[in-house]
Amino acid sequence: MKDSSTAVSQVSLLKQKLNSAKLALEEIHKDRNEKLRTLIQFLGHLSLACKGQNLELDNRLAKLRHHLQGYDQIDEALPELVEIERLLKGQYNHTMTQLEESRTSLSRVISQIQRVDSAPEEIKKEINYFKKDLNKPIHTIWEYIPKVEQVIGFYEHILQKQFAGTDEHVILPQHLILAKELAQKISEIEFRKEQRDQILVMKEVLMGDIKLNTLLESYQTILSLLLNNIAREKTASQDFLYALNDAISVVRDVVSNTANNNERSQQIKSQLNKEINLRVDNADGILIESDDLNALKTALTIQLSSLKDALSRKEALENREQTLLRKSIESMRKELTSITKEANSYKEKLFEHQKLNLLDPLTQLPNRTALEDRMEQEFRNHKRFNAPLWVAVTDIDYFKSVNDNFGHSTGDKTLQVIAMALKNSLRESEFVARYGGEEFVLLLPEVNEDNIGLLLNRVREKIKNIPFKFKNQRITVTLSIGAAQVMENERIEETFERADAALYKAKHNGRDRVVIDI
Numbered sequence: 001m002k003d004s005s006t007a008v009s010q011v012s013l014l015k016q017k018l019n020s021a022k023l024a025l026e027e028i029h030k031d032r033n034e035k036l037r038t039l040i041q042f043l044g045h046l047s048l049a050c051k052g053q054n055l056e057l058d059n060r061l062a063k064l065r066h067h068l069q070g071y072d073q074i075d076e077a078l079p080e081l082v083e084i085e086r087l088l089k090g091q092y093n094h095t096m097t098q099l100e101e102s103r104t105s106l107s108r109v110i111s112q113i114q115r116v117d118s119a120p121e122e123i124k125k126e127i128n129y130f131k132k133d134l135n136k137p138i139h140t141i142w143e144y145i146p147k148v149e150q151v152i153g154f155y156e157h158i159l160q161k162q163f164a165g166t167d168e169h170v171i172l173p174q175h176l177i178l179a180k181e182l183a184q185k186i187s188e189i190e191f192r193k194e195q196r197d198q199i200l201v202m203k204e205v206l207m208g209d210i211k212l213n214t215l216l217e218s219y220q221t222i223l224s225l226l227l228n229n230i231a232r233e234k235t236a237s238q239d240f241l242y243a244l245n246d247a248i249s250v251v252r253d254v255v256s257n258t259a260n261n262n263e264r265s266q267q268i269k270s271q272l273n274k275e276i277n278l279r280v281d282n283a284d285g286i287l288i289e290s291d292d293l294n295a296l297k298t299a300l301t302i303q304l305s306s307l308k309d310a311l312s313r314k315e316a317l318e319n320r321e322q323t324l325l326r327k328s329i330e331s332m333r334k335e336l337t338s339i340t341k342e343a344n345s346y347k348e349k350l351f352e353h354q355k356l357n358l359l360d361p362l363t364q365l366p367n368r369t370a371l372e373d374r375m376e377q378e379f380r381n382h383k384r385f386n387a388p389l390w391v392a393v394t395d396i397d398y399f400k401s402v403n404d405n406f407g408h409s410t411g412d413k414t415l416q417v418i419a420m421a422l423k424n425s426l427r428e429s430e431f432v433a434r435y436g437g438e439e440f441v442l443l444l445p446e447v448n449e450d451n452i453g454l455l456l457n458r459v460r461e462k463i464k465n466i467p468f469k470f471k472n473q474r475i476t477v478t479l480s481i482g483a484a485q486v487m488e489n490e491r492i493e494e495t496f497e498r499a500d501a502a503l504y505k506a507k508h509n510g511r512d513r514v515v516i517d518i
């Protein structure tokens with residue numbers, strides 16, 4: 001009985017121990033599973049980090065993760081671990097060799113950059129430091145990447161500098177057209193005497209093989225010359241206005257001073273008049289009242305001396321007044337003379353300017369604006385007097401070849417000679433203007449239909465016979481001319497268009513001829 005109860009208690013003790021052993025085992029399992037999970041996670045990250053570097057390593061890491069999923073397969077995982085360790089070592093050596101190779105090629109690149117002479121000094125210094133630093137070994141790819149970035153930075157710097165310094169931008173056909181147009185425009189603008197040489201040089205450059213930068217610089221220079229001229233004109237008119245303003249203030253001061261003086265004089269004068277009247281009244285009273293001649297004499301003498309005194313004060317006052325007035329008039333006259341002079345010179349300048357605005361600066365012939373004015377005027381006369389009026393448009397033949405073969409300045413001189421010859425071949429009442437480029441327009445009033453052909457052919461022959469000699473070569477320059485007469489109920493602009501169309505025909509039919517639109 002005693003034994004059985006001992007056995008029961010022993011069994012119960014053993015049960016207890018078994019239970020607690022079970023619990024402890026569960027605890028160990030739990031702990032192991034957690035550690036395995038962490039290990040698998042770690043392997044997952046490791047696989048990701050190594051992915052793509054070595055295919056075998058990738059596979060083995062995946063296998064290892066798989067083995068570790070089950071406790072039973074842990075033993076199978078051990079040989080995998082040894083293999084992975086071997087592969088990792090190999091991978092490390094491979095990476096180190098690659099890094100060393102990359103470091104050597106980076107050194108080569110940097111030596112090449114060092115050879116770029118145009119590199120800025122500060123960059124050259126930085127490159128030197130960088131090259132020294134590159135002698136130290138590189139252990140990881142993460143040390144290598146910033147170095148590559150630095151080299152790219154050096155390249156960028158040098159390229160930027162080179163692009164900024166270069167003026168070899170590509171010049172396109174439209175740039176050349178712009179350059180020619182600019183040359184043309186500046187021949188139509190009147191520049192100041194001291195600016196003309198600069199403009200001539202610029203024109204020559206613009207007509208030649210120009211670079212884009214030079215074209216931009218020319219635009220900039222012309223703009224600043226024009227702005228400078230505008231500013232000068234503004235200053236001239238401002239100066240005149242200031243002078244006018246000063247003169248007006250002086251005159252206003254003189255007038256107001258004179259008015260003040262006058263007022264004061266008037267007051268003194270009226271006092272003096274009162275005093276004089278009083279003295280005369282007193283003298284009257286004395287004459288009436290006095291019986292004694294001696295007393296009368298004495299009293300009158302006193303009154304007369306006071307009267308004399310008042311009169312001489314009045315005279316002095318009037319003299320002073322006159323002097324002041326003379327002075328005022330004199331200073332006003334001076335101011336007016338000076339302002340008249342100023343106004344005259346300003347008027348002259350304006351007139352000159354107006355004249356210049358109507359003149360073509362190269363040929364000194366009336367320009368297109370002047371032509372438009374004259375056309376209106378001639379058209380009015382034609383309407384009023386019912387007299388014939390002709391418009392002739394003329395253009396130099398193959399003028400481009402003069403420029404191309406002998407230079408633009410020879411072209412300019414040719415234009416000047418032809419312009420003069422055209423002007424000299426016309427009568428006083430006739431008119432010629434430079435319409436633009438190598439085109440001229442003639443207005444011919446009072447020429448009848450029978451004579452127009454003769455007249456224009458004479459002009460054409462005259463130009464053809466000018467003995468031009470360029471580079472020791474005798475050159476004949478010819479004109480093509482188109483003409484039309486103003487018809488009834490026609491605007492002069494329409495006549496112009498018909499004359500222009502006739503010129504086109506003259507060109508088309510072989511040039512050096514006159515075509516009249518009838």
Ligand SMILES: Nc1nc2c(ncn2[C@@H]2O[C@H](COP(=O)(O)OP(=O)(O)OP(=O)(O)O)[C@@H](O)[C@H]2O)c(=O)[nH]1
Nearest residue numbers: 187395396397398399400401403408411412437438
């Ligand atoms: N030197 C100079 N040349 C000018 C001026 N204005 C226009 N030209 C030139 O005149 C030439 C006109 O050429 P085109 O319109 O081709 O005519 P073209 O050579 O005269 O030939 P056709 O008119 O067909 O007979 C261009 O080369 C212009 O540059 C100027 O003020 N000075």
